[in-house]
Amino acid sequence: MLRYDLKRKIFLCCVLTGVTVMIVIGYRFHHYRKDPDNNHWSNNRMSNDDLSTKLPGHTDFDNLTYKGTKEKIKILAKIIHRAKKHVRGSKTSDYLREATLIMNNILTDMKVDSAKLYERQSTKSKHICPEVFKGGSFGFPMYYEGFVVEKCENAAPLSKLVTVIKYINGKSKSIDVLSKEVDRFILSVNNVVKNLTIFIAINTEPTSENLTSKYPQEVQIVQSKFRSEGTGINTLVKEVQTPYVFMARHTEILTSDSRLERLIHEIESLNVVAAGGAFRDENGHWRKGCYQSMYRNYTLKYIEGYDESFHECLFCDFIQGPFVARTEYLKANALLDNNETSGLYEDFFLKISQSGQESVICPDSMFHVNANKTANSDVDWKPFVKKWNLHTIHTPQGQTFTQSCNTQITGSRPSQALSPCALQLINSAIKNIMSTCEKTGVICELLGGTILGVVKLGKALPWEYDYDANFLATNCTKCKQLEAALYNAGFKFRNFATSCCKRKLKEKDTIFSGGSYKGKYGDLHGRAVLDSDLLIKDGLSPTKIILDGQWVNVPRNPGLSVRNRYGKEIYRHAEHWRFSGGEHADKMMDYTADTFLPCKHPGYHDCLDRFNTDGDLSFVEMLP
Template sequence: MTLLMENKRRICFIFLGVASVLITVSSYMAYMELKPVLFIPPRQRASKLPDHINMKDIARQSTGVKVATLAKIINNANKHVRGSKTSGYLKDALSVMKHVLKDLNIDEKGLFERPSVKSENVCPESYMGGAFGFPLYYKGFEVDQCNYGSPIASLVTVIKYFDLKQDNLESKNDPVERFVASASKAINGVKVLIALNNGPVNNGLKKKYTHVNIMQSSYTNEGFALNSLVHQVKTPYVLIAKGVEFFTNDSRLERMVRELESLYVVAVGGAFRYPNGHWHKGCFQSVYRNYTLKYISGYDESFHECLFCDYIQGPFVTSTSYLKTNVFGDFNENDGLYEDWYLGMYQRGDEAVLCPDSMFHLKDKVDDSLFLYKEFMQRWDLLKMITPSGRTVTRGCEHQDTQSRKSFALSPCGLKLNTGAVKFIMKACEEVDLICELQEGTAMGALKFGSSLPWELDYDIRFSLTNCSKCHQMEKLYERSGVKFEPFAYECCMEEPPKLGYRNNFKVTVNGYKGDFTAHPVLDSEELVKAGIQPTKVLFDGQWVNFGRNPGHYMRNRYGKEIFRHAEHWIYSAGKNAHGKSNYTTNIFQPCKTPGVHNCLDRYNADGNLPFFILLP
C-alpha cells in the first residue's frame, strides 16, 4: 500500500512538472501573439528541428519538452520516409504519440504545424473561391489592402550571367536586350545587373534602360561573376535569373517575396517552361550519404501551396544578406555551381520552397550530358552522383582518402583497394595451389556483406603451412607482382610441423593496403580436400574464395552473440587494453565528433546490410 501511494505521489510530481512547463510555454506563446510582428532574418528563424539533436541538451530538459521534441522527430520522419515497412511503423508510432500528447494536454496542431509570420513588405492575399476566376482562372487569389506594401522594384534586384558568342550580339535578336526589355515591362523600374562574358557591352542598352547595369565579365567563372554582382545589390532580395530568356507577369515576384518573408525559408523558386511549351516544377529532394549524392524529383511536404525542395532547378529569390554570407562557389554551372549552393544550404539546416504558380520562361533546355561536375564532386568528396536529369556521374579516386578512420565508413576507393588486395591474394593462392582461407574481420565481411566490411581497417587471410615448396612459390609470385611481404616460407619448411592451435602473422601489403597473412598448421579447406570434398567457398566481391567448412557456424563460434549486428574494428571499439580476441559489443557504431557528415557510420542502423548496398531515398 505504501509503495502504491509512493508511485502515485511520483506520478503526481511528474505531471505537475510537465504542467508547469506547458504553462510557461503557453504564457510565452500568448506573449508572442500580443507582440507586433517583426521581420525575422532567415538565419535567425527556426523552421524545423535541427538536423542533429544535441542529446546532452535534451537530457537536461523536462519530460514535457522531451516528449514534444520526440513527437516532432517522429512527425518529421513520417513525412519524409518512403519505405513501406518503416512508413507503417512510423504511422503507428505517431498515432501512439498523439495519444500521449493528448494525455499531457500538449496541443498537437500547434506542435506539428509549420510556423509562418505575416510578410513585412508584401500585402497578404485571400482566396475568392472556385467560381471567381472561371473559366480561365487568371484570378482566384486577390491581394488585400494594407498600409505597408512596397513596390516589388524596391525589394528585388534581378541578376543574370550571360555567356554569349559574338554572333549572338551582332544579330537582330540580341538575347541581352530581350531579357532587359521584358524585365522592364513585367516589373516596372526593377534594377537589373548583368555580367556579360564573351562579348562587348552594349552601351546603347545602358542608355535606353537607366536601371540596368551591364558589365563585361573578366572573371574566369560564373560563380565569381555572380558574387561580384551580388555585392552591388542595394535591395533586400535578389532574383537569380538562372536560364531566364524573358519575363512575363507569370513570374509573380510579389508572391515569391511574400513567401520568403512569411515562411521560415531562405530561398523561394518558381516553375518554368521551355520554348517547346514543356512545363516543369523543378523540385528535387537529395540523398547525400557515403560518398554518393542522389537527386529525386518530387516533394514530401507543402505549405501555402509551395513545395519544400532540397534543390530547385529554375530561378529563385533569396535575401541579399544570405547570399553575401553564403556565396556561390568559384566555378561554372557545368561544374555543379547551383547544386553546390543548394547542398550547402541543406547542410546548414536551411530550407527552400518552390511555388509552382510563379512561372518563368527559360531558354532551350540545358544539355547536361557533357557536365563534369568536377569541382562540385571534389568539394563534397563525392565518388558518385545521380544528377537531377537522372544521369550517373562518377569520378576517379584521386585526392580521395582511402584509409580507415574511427566512426567513418571507408570510401568506395578504400573499399576497392581492400577487396582488391584480398582477391589478389586468394587468386595467387589458387595459382600456386596453396590452400588459403578468409579469417577474422575479412571473413565477417564476406559473411554479412559478400565483401569487406564497409568500415574495414585491414584484411585477414590464413594459409596452410604444410607445404614448403608451395610457400616458396607464393613468395616468388609476391615478388614478381611487386607485393611487399614479410618472409614466411620458412614456417612451411620446419622439420617438425607445429601443432593445432599454432599461428604466426606475417604482414603483406598489396597496392598500399596492409593486412595479415597468417600461417596455420590445419585448415578446414585442407581437411575437406583430403577427404575428396571441395572446400566451401563464399562469394567475395564477385570472386568465389575459400572459407571454413560451415561459414555461419564458424563465425558464430568465433565472435559469439549477435554477430549479424555491427561493430567497428576492435582497435576502435573494444577499449584500451583490447586485442583481436576481445569480446566487444555489437549493434553500435562510435559517434562522429561532427554529427551528420555524409560518411559517418552512426547515420546507419548498426544492424542489417541493405542500407550499405542501396542508397535509399
C-alpha cells in the same frame, strides 16, 4: 492498439529521447567545437574542406538539457513526425507510422494537441500584403484569378525589394544577337515592374560600348570575360542594395505570371532562404522543377518531387528554375567559382539543405526560360565531387527507370490505391484522347482533377475515379471528326458532335459527354474558349505538361489554374470527392485535404493511409 499506462508511455518516450539525443549530439559536439558561430543566414559554421559529415541542424540540443520532460516529449514528437514525412522506405515508414500513433496517444494523455503541435508555423510578411481565396467559381472559366491581394499598411514596391541578376554566356553569340537578347529581357522586366534594378553579367569578348551604355541607370551590364558564372554572379551580388535578389536563371522574359511578389511573400512568411517558381520553355513544356536530394554513403542522388507543402508551395532541396533569394544569404555564402554545368546551383542549394535551412517552389509563379544545359562529361563535376567527398552523383538531369505494369486491374474504391495497371489504363486513356485530338486538329486540354494529378504527380492520381478533358467545340466539322476518331480509338462517348453543330457556345457554356475506354469512365467537355487556342492566336505555343512520358496541353499556367480551382493546400492529398466529400451539396469543394480515409483492410499493401498525405515521392518511386 494496446493502452499503456501514462508512466510506461513516458518511460518509453524518455528512452527514445535519450537515444535520439545521444546519437545526434555525437555529431553536433564535433560540429560546434569546430565553429561555435551560429549566424542564422550564414553557412560559415560548415567547413569547406569536408562537407560529408555534417548533420542538418533542426534542434537546439545545447539547451535540451534544461527543458522539462513534457517539452522534451513534444520535441521528440515533432522530430518523429518530420521523419515520417521525409522517409520513403516501406518498412521504416511503417515503423515510424506506429511510433507516431503511440506518440500521439502519449500527447493526448498529456493534453497536448498533436495536430497543432505538428503544423508548420508561418508569420506575417513584412513587405507584401496577404491573399484571400475567393472560392472555386470566382475565376471561372479561365481561372486567371482566385486569390485576391488584400490591402495592408506594410506594402512596399517591388523596386525597393528585389534586384534582378542575369548571367549570359555570350562566347558563341554576335553582338547583334546579344543586344537583341538583352533588349528583349529588359523590356519584358520593365513591362511587368517599373524601375527594377537589373544587373547583367555577359561572359564574352569585350562588349561594345553601345551595349553597356544605352540602357537607363537602373540597368548595369558587366563584361565577365574568362570568369565563371559563379564568379560573375558573386561580383553583381556585392552591388545589390535590396533585401532580395531574383536570379533570372535561363529566363528569357518576365510576364505577369512571374509573380515575384508572391515569392517574396512566402520567403518572409515561411522563413526560407529562397523561393522559386515553375517554368515553361520555348516549346511550352511546363515543369515544377522541385527536387529532393539524398546524400549518404558517398552518393548524392536527386529525385524530382516533394515531400511537404504549405501555402500551396513545395519544399525543395534543389530548385531547377529561376528563384528569389535573400541578399544577405547570397552575400554570406558566395557561389562556387563554377559554371552551372559543373554543379554551381547544386552546391548552392545543398549548402542550404545541409545547414537545416529551406527553400520552396510556388508553382503558380511561372517563368519563361530557354532549355537547361547539361554537363558535357564527368570532368565538369570533379571540383563539386571533391568538395562534397562524393563517389557517385545522380544529377537532376539523370536517367529515370520505370517498372512495367502488373496484370491486376482494380476499380476506384475508398481508402485503397489503384493498382499500377489500373492507373496505367487511366493514363493511357488520357494520352490517347490528347493524341487523337492532335491527329484530328482539335485543340484539347486537361481538366479538373486530371490537371491536379498531373501537376502534382506527373500522372493520374493513384485514387483517381475518372478522367477529364476539354475540347474546343467551335467547329462542327472538327467535332464530327473528333467523335469518329475517338470511337475508332476504342472510346465509347455519348454523341457530342450534334450539340457542337447545333449550339453556338458562349464563353461559360459547356457540352458534356460521358464515356469509357476499356471500362474506365471519363468525361469530355466542349468549350468555346481554351487557353491553348488563345496562346496560339498570340503566336505562342500552348503550355504542355508531361503526363506519363507524353507532353499534353493544359491551361496557360497550370499551377495557377489548379490553385484557383481547388483553393488552399492543394498539394496535400485527399481522396476523390465521391468518397471524401461531406454533406455539402457541392461535394467537390467540401472535403478536407491532408488526410486519407482509414483503410477498410488495415495493413494491406495498397492502403492509402500507409502513405504520407503530403508529397509526391511516395507515389513516384519506392526508395530503400
